[in-house]
Amino acid sequence: MTSLLAGRRQPAISRGERPPGAVAQVAAVIAMRVSTLRGSARRRTLAGLAAIPLGAGGAILAGRALPGTGAQDALILMPTAWLAFAVLATVAAATAGGRELLPRAQAVSLPFSPAADHLGALLLAPLNIAWLIQALGLLTLTSWGLRDAPVPAAAQLVTVAWIVAVTIVAQTLGWVVELSRSTTWGTWTLRAGVLAAIVAAGTLSAVGRVGELLDRSPTVHFVTAAVSGSQGSYRGWGFALLELGAAAMAAMFCGVRLAAVVRRRPARSQARVEARDYPPRADARSDLAAALRIDRAGVWRSAPLRRGLIALAAVPVLTALALRLDWYLIAILPGLVAAGAGLLFGVNALSLDGSGAVWRETLPGSPRTWLTARLLVVAEVCVAGAGPAALVAGARATSAPMTAEVIAVLGATVACSAQVVGRCAVWSVTRPYAASLREARDQPAPPAAMAGYSARLAVATTATGLVFSVLARLQLTEAAVAAAVAIGIIGVRRAVIAVRRWEDAEVRGHVVTTVSGT
Amino acid sequence: MQVTPPPRPLPDLTIEPAVEVRDLRVRFDTVDAVTGVDLSVAPGSAVALVGRNGAGKSTTLRVLAGVLPPSAGLVRVAGVDVRHDPLAAKRVCGYCPDVGGLVPRATPWEHLQLAARLRGMAGWEPHARDLLEQFDLAHAANRVTAGFSHGMGRRLSVVLAAFHAPAVLLLDEPFDGVDPLGVEATFDLISRLRDSGTAVLVSTHLIELATRVCSEAVVLRAGRVVAAGPAAELAGADGAGRYRQLLA
Numbered sequence: 001m002t003s004l005l006a007g008r009r010q011p012a013i014s015r016g017e018r019p020p021g022a023v024a025q026v027a028a029v030i031a032m033r034v035s036t037l038r039g040s041a042r043r044r045t046l047a048g049l050a051a052i053p054l055g056a057g058g059a060i061l062a063g064r065a066l067p068g069t070g071a072q073d074a075l076i077l078m079p080t081a082w083l084a085f086a087v088l089a090t091v092a093a094a095t096a097g098g099r100e101l102l103p104r105a106q107a108v109s110l111p112f113s114p115a116a117d118h119l120g121a122l123l124l125a126p127l128n129i130a131w132l133i134q135a136l137g138l139l140t141l142t143s144w145g146l147r148d149a150p151v152p153a154a155a156q157l158v159t160v161a162w163i164v165a166v167t168i169v170a171q172t173l174g175w176v177v178e179l180s181r182s183t184t185w186g187t188w189t190l191r192a193g194v195l196a197a198i199v200a201a202g203t204l205s206a207v208g209r210v211g212e213l214l215d216r217s218p219t220v221h222f223v224t225a226a227v228s229g230s231q232g233s234y235r236g237w238g239f240a241l242l243e244l245g246a247a248a249m250a251a252m253f254c255g256v257r258l259a260a261v262v263r264r265r266p267a268r269s270q271a272r273v274e275a276r277d278y279p280p281r282a283d284a285r286s287d288l289a290a291a292l293r294i295d296r297a298g299v300w301r302s303a304p305l306r307r308g309l310i311a312l313a314a315v316p317v318l319t320a321l322a323l324r325l326d327w328y329l330i331a332i333l334p335g336l337v338a339a340g341a342g343l344l345f346g347v348n349a350l351s352l353d354g355s356g357a358v359w360r361e362t363l364p365g366s367p368r369t370w371l372t373a374r375l376l377v378v379a380e381v382c383v384a385g386a387g388p389a390a391l392v393a394g395a396r397a398t399s400a401p402m403t404a405e406v407i408a409v410l411g412a413t414v415a416c417s418a419q420v421v422g423r424c425a426v427w428s429v430t431r432p433y434a435a436s437l438r439e440a441r442d443q444p445a446p447p448a449a450m451a452g453y454s455a456r457l458a459v460a461t462t463a464t465g466l467v468f469s470v471l472a473r474l475q476l477t478e479a480a481v482a483a484a485v486a487i488g489i490i491g492v493r494r495a496v497i498a499v500r501r502w503e504d505a506e507v508r509g510h511v512v513t514t515v516s517g518t
Numbered sequence: 519m520q521v522t523p524p525p526r527p528l529p530d531l532t533i534e535p536a537v538e539v540r541d542l543r544v545r546f547d548t549v550d551a552v553t554g555v556d557l558s559v560a561p562g563s564a565v566a567l568v569g570r571n572g573a574g575k576s577t578t579l580r581v582l583a584g585v586l587p588p589s590a591g592l593v594r595v596a597g598v599d600v601r602h603d604p605l606a607a608k609r610v611c612g613y614c615p616d617v618g619g620l621v622p623r624a625t626p627w628e629h630l631q632l633a634a635r636l637r638g639m640a641g642w643e644p645h646a647r648d649l650l651e652q653f654d655l656a657h658a659a660n661r662v663t664a665g666f667s668h669g670m671g672r673r674l675s676v677v678l679a680a681f682h683a684p685a686v687l688l689l690d691e692p693f694d695g696v697d698p699l700g701v702e703a704t705f706d707l708i709s710r711l712r713d714s715g716t717a718v719l720v721s722t723h724l725i726e727l728a729t730r731v732c733s734e735a736v737v738l739r740a741g742r743v744v745a746a747g748p749a750a751e752l753a754g755a756d757g758a759g760r761y762r763q764l765l766a
Binding site (some may be wrong): 274279353355509 | 580583584585606608610611614616617618620621622623624625627629631633634635636661662663664665678
C-alpha cells in the first residue's frame with residue numbers, strides 16, 4: 001500500500017529524547033494559560049502577578065513605618081500569627097479548590113507528571129487571597145516588631161522561610177486529605193478529626209486555656225530564632241532555617257509521591273454521589289421553586305461545593321469558639337465568610353448547570369426566574385455561612401451586646417451578602433467559564449480569574465465589615481441600619497442590572513454555550 | 519442530487535412548513551458560522567441535516583431551538599418567528615443538543631419534572647415513565663446524570679427533546695455513541711412523532727442511519743446549503759460517493 005504521506009517531508013518529531021521535567025511541564029502549561037488571555041484580562045493578570053512581590057516590599061515598608069509604641073505588642077503577637085498562617089494554609093489546601101494548574105480531565109491526555117501537579121499546586125497557593133493577606137501580614141508584623149533591631153533582614157528571612165515551608169507542608173497535607181477521602185476508613189477518620197478539633201477548641205475556650213496553649217506553640221521557637229537573628233546572634237537562627245529547609249524538602253518529596261498515589265485513586269466521594277438514588281419529590285409549586293430545587297441540588301450534590309460550604313461554616317465557627325471576640329470585631333466576620341461563599345461557585349454561578357445550560361435555555365421558562373433562583377441560592381450560601389459564625393461568636397463574645405452592636409452584625413451580614421450576590425451576578429453574566437465543579441479540586445473559574453475575584457470580594461466585604469465594626473464601636477444604631485440599607489440596595493441594583501442583561505437572548509446564548517463548553 | 523444552486527425543499531406548497539428558514543446568517547465576532555441557509559420541513563416529515571464538521575449544522579439547530587439568536591434571516595417554527603417570540607418557539611420545539619445537554623447533578627426524573635413544570639404539562643408522569651422504559655433509562659431515573667455513560671446521556675437528551683410531543687423535533691447527533699437498541703428506540707420515537715404530525719430535523723454524521731430515518735436530506739458546506747433532495751440518494755455505496763463529492 002502506498003503511504004498517503006509518500007513524497008511529503010516528514011515533520012521532525014523526536015521521541016527518543018528525555019521528556020521535560022516538572023518545571024518545564026509547569027512552564028508550558030503557564031505559557032499556554034497566559035497565551036489564552038486577551039486584552040484587559042491579560043493586563044489584569046500580569047499586573048496582579050507583579051503586585052505580589054511589590055506587595056511584599058510594601059508590607060515590609062509599612063511595618064517599618066508603623067509607630068514604635070506598638071512594636072512590643074507586634075512581637076508578642078508574632079507566634080500566634082505564624083500559627084494562624086499555618087492553620088489557614090492547611091485548611092485552604094485541604095478543603096478548597098484552586099490547587100489545580102491543569103484540571104484532571106485535561107491532564108489525562110497529557111504527560112503531566114505528579115511532580116508537576118504538586119509544583120503547580122505550590123505555585124497557585126499565593127493566588128489564594130487568604131494566603132496572600134496572611135503572608136503579607138506576617139512580613140508587616142516582623143518588620144514592625146523588629147523595626148529597631150540591628151539586622152531586621154535576618155528575621156525577615158526566617159519569616160519567608162516559614163511561609164515557604166508551611167505552604168509546602170500544607171499542600172502536602174492537602175494531598176493526604178485528598179487521599180484519605182478516597183477510602184471509607186479515611187473519610188471517617190477525617191470526620192472524626194474535624195469533630196475532635198471542634199470539641200478541643202470548644203473545651204479549651206470554655207476552660208480559658210487558649211492563651212496558655214498559644215504560649216506553648218511551636219512557632220515560638222521559630223519567632224525566637226528570628227528575633228535572635230535580627231540581634232546578630234546567628235546560631236539559633238541558622239538552625240531554625242535548616243529545620244525549615246529540611247521540613248520543606250521532606251514535604252516536597254512526600255507531596256510528589258502522594259500526588260502520584262492520589263492520581264491513581266478513584267474520586268470516591270463523587271462516585272458515591274453519582275451512584276446513589278435520589279427519590280423523586282412532589283412537583284414544585286412555582287417555576288421559581290422548581291428552579292431553586294434543581295439549583296440547590298446542584299450545590300449539595302457536588303463534592304467540592306458541599307465540602308467548601310461545610311468548611312466555610314466550620315472554620316469561622318471554630319475561630320469564634322477558640323477566641324472570645326468583642327462585638328465590634330464580630331461585625332467583620334460575615335464579610336469574610338460571604339466573600340468565601342461567593343468564591344465557591346457564585347462568581348460563575350451559571351456554570352452550575354454545566355452542559356445542561358443549553359437544555360435549560362430551550363425550555364419555555366423565564367430567563368429572569370432562572371437567574372433569580374441562582375442568585376437566591378448564592379445568597380443562601382452567604383447567609384448560611386455567615387449566620388452560624390456570627391451566632392457562635394456572639395454567644396462567645398466578651399460581653400453582652402448593645403443594640404447597636406447586634407444591629408451592626410446583622411447589617412454586616414445583609415450588606416456583605418448583597419454585595420457578594422450583586423458582584424457575582426454581574427461576573428456570572430459577563431465573564432462565564434466552563435467548569436464542571438465535580439472533582440475535589442475543581443473551581444468555578446481559572447486560577448488567575450479566581451485570584452482577581454477573591455481579591456475584589458475580600459477588599460469589598462472587609463471594607464464593609466470594618467465600616468460596621470466602627471459603627472458598632474461608636475454605638476451608631478441608625479447609621480448601621482442606613483449603611484445596611486444603602487449597601488444592600490447597591491448590591492441588589494447590580495443583581496437587577498445583571499438580570500436585565502441576562503434577558504438579552506444574545507448574552508444568554510453566549511453564556512450558555514460558554515458554560516456548557518460547546 | 520443537485521450541487522448548486524441549492525434548491526429549497528418544499529415537498530407540498532399547500533401545507534405550511536413546520537420549519538421555515540430563509541437566508542439564515544449567524545456570525546460569532548469575526549467568524550461566519552452560517553452564511554445563508556434556506557430550509558423547509560413539512561409537518562410529519564423528517565429531514566437529515568448533513569455535512570462536515572463546522573458546516574453550520576449545530577448552529578442552525580441551535581437557532582431553531584432558540585438557544586442562539588440569528589444574526590439575519592427569517593426563522594419560523596410551527597408558524598412562530600423565533601426572533602420575535604422565542605418563548606413561544608421554545609414551547610413548540612424539542613431539542614437534543616449535540617454534546618451533553620444535561621444538568622450534571624440533577625436526575626432524569628428531575629429534568630422531566632422541570633420540563634413538565636415549565637411546559638405546563640399535567641399528568642405527565644406515566645408518559646415520562648414509558649419514555650424512560652423505552653430508552654432503557656428507568657433503572658437510572660433517580661440517579662444524577664453526571665454518572666451516566668455517553669450513550670445514556672444521548673438517550674436521555676432524546677427523551678427530553680421528545681417528552682412534550684413537540685411540533686418540531688430537533689435532534690443533533692442523536693445516534694452518536696448510542697447502542698443499537700437505543701438507535702432503534704430513537705427510530706421508533708421519530709416514526710411515532712412523525713405520524714402525529716411532528717416535523718423532525720436530524721443532524722448527524724451517520725449517513726446510513728440518516729437515510730433510514732429521514733425522507734429528505736440537506737447537505738451543508740461552509741455555512742450554506744449545497745444540495746437538497748431525497749435522502750435515499752445518499753444511501754449505499756453510490757450515495758456515499760455522491761456525498762463525499764458534495765463535501766469536497
